[in-house]
Amino acid sequence: MKIKIQTFLLAAVLAFVLVPFAIGQEPNKAAHGQAHFKEQPKLFHGLKLTEGQRSKVLDSSLKLKKNLLPIQNKLKTKRDELKILKIADNPNLKLIDKKIDEISKVQAELHKIRVRHQLEVRKILTPEQKKIFDNKTLDGHAIKRLHGRPHFMKHQNFW
Numbered sequence: 001m002k003i004k005i006q007t008f009l010l011a012a013v014l015a016f017v018l019v020p021f022a023i024g025q026e027p028n029k030a031a032h033g034q035a036h037f038k039e040q041p042k043l044f045h046g047l048k049l050t051e052g053q054r055s056k057v058l059d060s061s062l063k064l065k066k067n068l069l070p071i072q073n074k075l076k077t078k079r080d081e082l083k084i085l086k087i088a089d090n091p092n093l094k095l096i097d098k099k100i101d102e103i104s105k106v107q108a109e110l111h112k113i114r115v116r117h118q119l120e121v122r123k124i125l126t127p128e129q130k131k132i133f134d135n136k137t138l139d140g141h142a143i144k145r146l147h148g149r150p151h152f153m154k155h156q157n158f159w
Helices: 002-024 051-086 093-124 127-138 151-155
Strands: none
Touching: 051 093, 093 127
């Protein structure tokens, strides 16, 4: 009985120590046969992009990420401010409504930038690729953000 308890405690301690390290590790992309340029949304899967098209899409995606980052940070700040307003001892509904309006404006700004990027990428495609791209867009596969998804899904091969 004593050995079973010791074994169980040892296993529990190891689990608590090792699991956080295992979760925090990024998968080895080379071991999975993935290259950096293959990390793209499912929207591009099946388009059979040429190297030139891939390069242009990657350039456009990098530009998109650079443009989105400060706006996403602003959105996070405004959401945090809203949380603070909501948990106040005496919440001010007018201030909360104003903050929600500010958040909506930032979200609209993000959406506009993403749509512009999508249209920019669409210009790169051949007519046949546009058909596939448009169908995926209409089916809701367009430019899915990676945040909020499980960590392991951020590194799947989407090409």
